[in-house]
Amino acid sequence: MFTRRTATRVAAILGGAALLGAALAGCSSSGGSGGSTTISLLAGGNDPVNTQFANDLAKAFHKANPSITVKVETRPAGTDGDNLIKTRLSTGEMNDVFLYNSGSLFQALRPDSQLQPLTDEAWTKDLTSDFKKTVSTDKGLYGAPWGTTFDGGILYNKKVYEKLGLSVPTTWDEFISNSEKIKAAGIAPVIQSYGDTWTSQLLVLADFANVSAKDPNWAKDYTANKSNAKYAKEPALAGFTHTQEIFDKGLMNKDFASLTNVNALKMLATGEGAQYPMLSAVIGNVVQSNPDQVDDIGYFAVPPDSGEPHATVWESNGAYIPKSTTGDKLTAAKKLVAFINSPTGCDLQNKVGTPGGPFATSACTLPSNAPALVKDVLKYQDDKKTGLALEFLSPIKGPNLEKILIQVGSGISTAQQGAALYDQDVKAQAQQLGIKGW
Numbered sequence: 001m002f003t004r005r006t007a008t009r010v011a012a013i014l015g016g017a018a019l020l021g022a023a024l025a026g027c028s029s030s031g032g033s034g035g036s037t038t039i040s041l042l043a044g045g046n047d048p049v050n051t052q053f054a055n056d057l058a059k060a061f062h063k064a065n066p067s068i069t070v071k072v073e074t075r076p077a078g079t080d081g082d083n084l085i086k087t088r089l090s091t092g093e094m095n096d097v098f099l100y101n102s103g104s105l106f107q108a109l110r111p112d113s114q115l116q117p118l119t120d121e122a123w124t125k126d127l128t129s130d131f132k133k134t135v136s137t138d139k140g141l142y143g144a145p146w147g148t149t150f151d152g153g154i155l156y157n158k159k160v161y162e163k164l165g166l167s168v169p170t171t172w173d174e175f176i177s178n179s180e181k182i183k184a185a186g187i188a189p190v191i192q193s194y195g196d197t198w199t200s201q202l203l204v205l206a207d208f209a210n211v212s213a214k215d216p217n218w219a220k221d222y223t224a225n226k227s228n229a230k231y232a233k234e235p236a237l238a239g240f241t242h243t244q245e246i247f248d249k250g251l252m253n254k255d256f257a258s259l260t261n262v263n264a265l266k267m268l269a270t271g272e273g274a275q276y277p278m279l280s281a282v283i284g285n286v287v288q289s290n291p292d293q294v295d296d297i298g299y300f301a302v303p304p305d306s307g308e309p310h311a312t313v314w315e316s317n318g319a320y321i322p323k324s325t326t327g328d329k330l331t332a333a334k335k336l337v338a339f340i341n342s343p344t345g346c347d348l349q350n351k352v353g354t355p356g357g358p359f360a361t362s363a364c365t366l367p368s369n370a371p372a373l374v375k376d377v378l379k380y381q382d383d384k385k386t387g388l389a390l391e392f393l394s395p396i397k398g399p400n401l402e403k404i405l406i407q408v409g410s411g412i413s414t415a416q417q418g419a420a421l422y423d424q425d426v427k428a429q430a431q432q433l434g435i436k437g438w
Contacts, residue, residue, distance in 0.1 A: 037332045038069045039096035039325075044081065045074025049284075053146070053352045054099065060348060061339050068332045089114045094322035096333045102134035102143060102318040103392040109320075115142040116321040116330065123338050123363065131360035134315045134392045143318030144337045147349060148366070150281035150356035151311045151377045152206030152389065153301045158372075160187060160274040161298075168300045172242060175303045179251045179275065188273035190246045192256040192409060193264035200405040202277035204231075204239030207302045209310035209387030211235045219393035225430065225437040231419040238305055240415035240422075243408045257410065262289065269293035277302070279314070283371045284354030295372040301380060311380035314389050316360040395433060398425030 043054035051074055058070035073095060075081045082105065088094040089109060100106065109115065117140035118124065124132075124141060135143030154175075161168075161178075164185055169175040179189035193199045211218050214235045221229035231237060246252055253259060253273055262285060267273035269290035286294050301309040319340055321333045339345050346364035355370050357377045366374060380386050391397060401422055408418035430438040 036067045036069065037328045038071060039329050039332050039336065040071045040073055041336070042073050042075055042085075042095035042098035044077060044099060046077030046081075049353050050074075050099065053348060056348050056352060057336075057340065057345065060344050061336055064339070064344065065332075065335060068335065070336060085109070089322055089324075092322075092324040094324055096325045096329050097319060097321055097336050099146065099317060099319055102131070102145075102315050103389075104395040104397070106135055106143065106318060106320075107137070107395060111142045111320075112137055112139045114323055116323055116325060116333075118142055118144065118321070118334070118337065121334065121338060123341055123361070126341070126361045126363040128360050128362075130313065130388060130392075131315050133388075135318045135320075143320050144340055145316035145360040146319055146340050146345075147316050147353060148355040148357050148359050149316055150279055150314050151299065151301070151380070151386075152202055152279050152314065153277070153299055153311055154303075155268060155276045155278045155280070155283075155373065156298050156300065157268055157271045157274050157296055158298045159296050160185075160271050168298075169303045170309055172238075172303045172305050175275075176245070176249070176251075179246070180249070182274045183251060187271065188253040188267065189251040189275060190253075191259070191264045191267055191273035191276040192246075192252045193259040193261050193276075194256055194406050194409065195258045195260040195263075197402045197406060199261050199264070199278070200243075200402050200409055202279070203243045203302065204236075204401065204405060205389060206277065206279075206312045207239040207242070207304070208236075208390045209312040209385075210238070210302060210304040210307070212387040212393075213304075213307060213310045219390055222390075223394040223396060223435065225427075225435075231422050231426070232416065235304075237415065237419050239302075240405070240408055240419040242302075243405055243418075244411075244415040247409050247411050252409075261285075266290060268297060271296075279356065280373055280377050281314075281356035283356055283373055287354050287371070297371070297373050299373045299376040301385070308385060311377065311386045312389050313357070313381075313386050315392055396426055396430045396435065398422055398429045400425045 041054055041058060044050040054072045058072050061070055062068060075084050085098065085100060119140040123144060131145050132141060135141060164181055166178045166181065169178055182189040218229050264276055265282060265285050266289055268276045269286050270293065280299055286297060301311040303309050319337050321337060325333050341361050341363045349364065350367045355366050355374055357374060358381060404418045404422050407413040408415055427438060
């Protein structure tokens with residue numbers, strides 16, 4: 001499932017190999033003398049942006065609230081980090097505040113019994129309705145956002161498009177037509193980077209807003225194991241058939257099997273490749289590797305076979321307070337959570353991270369130097385042509401999707417075979433999770 005921000009987080013998001021080796025720095029302690037309170041904050045340790053944000057947040061909050069000290073601890077990424085959080089919550093030993101996913105991984109924490117409700121906090125009025133859905137249950141709201149949202153779709157080189165007289169495609173046929181013209185110009189039309197296996201999933205995962213647009217009940221039916229909501233059937237089959245088609249028509253870079261995400265982004269920035277199925281969140285990597293070409297990269301939603309294109313949105317991460325935080329510590333923890341989306345907290349978020357989309361709260365605004373691609377992302381939001389990624393609408397995601405799509409995208413399996421195999425993968429995962437109807 002998806003975690004957030006920058007490429008290393010994105011790898012964990014899509015189920016790729018997680019980076020471990022987080023250094024533990026500090027621990028929870030009780031209130032000190034003179035009315036002072038010490039609380040602890042748990043952040044993800046695999047991403048420097050997460051760590052820097054947590055440390056900067058602790059310092060700025062203490063400066064604004066001298067009687068409250070925040071000690072920062074980092075956790076491992078991936079399954080190890082998930083298990084650490086679940087263990088600490090179940091044993092009552094969780095940090096006073098922790099930063100974690102929204103969506104299905106949040107729901108897996110049993111929020112009604114293990115998290116402090118934040119429904120009545122003043123800042124909730126500023127949240128978008130979509131974010132509220134991802135950190136709420138029928139009994140209340142439990143999280144505050146941090147970091148921006150981001151979209152999945154196609155990143156493209158605007159200079160290549162301009163040079164070849166191409167327009168942003170609104171149908172899959174137009175996308176293929178553009179790709180064939182790009183190939184004729186001697187440029188890699190569609191960049192694929194299976195050297196980082198998680199990247200193989202984008203044409204399926206980022207197509208989900210189009211699936212929802214055609215069948216608004218698809219996610220609900222999928223979770224309930226209804227026969228119409230299967231990947232081996234349309235409209236969800238489209239992502240698999242598109243993955244096969246770009247291979248069959250020779251529209252991929254020759255080194256697709258070994259290319260990494262970092263080098264794929266360099267190809268896109270320099271115009272060696274023209275289009276890359278990817279997440280807008282990774283634009284921060286381009287800021288680091290090719291700063292002069294950042295604004296040469298644009299974004300458009302995965303074009304559907306028919307109908308209007310819709311952008312698939314991944315929501316912001318959340319900040320949460322466990323039920324084990326009580327008394328003075330709870331008061332301090334709520335102040336810290338509110339501070340994240342205060343003017344100072346918003347500035348910190350803009351300082352340490354590169355936005356890949358809009359904030360999930362009106363309390364924060366994007367910086368004036370946000371990458372040009374963010375304007376493309378915002379257009380879909382303004383036009384109300386967006387939809388949440390499936391992970392925010394269903395707890396089920398098979399663990400082998402990336403491997404299956406590499407087979408489809410490498411010509412080893414057909415789209416139909418891959419989709420059927422993934423439906424079996426999903427079934428096994430749903431049964432493991434104990435979901436009714438499976």
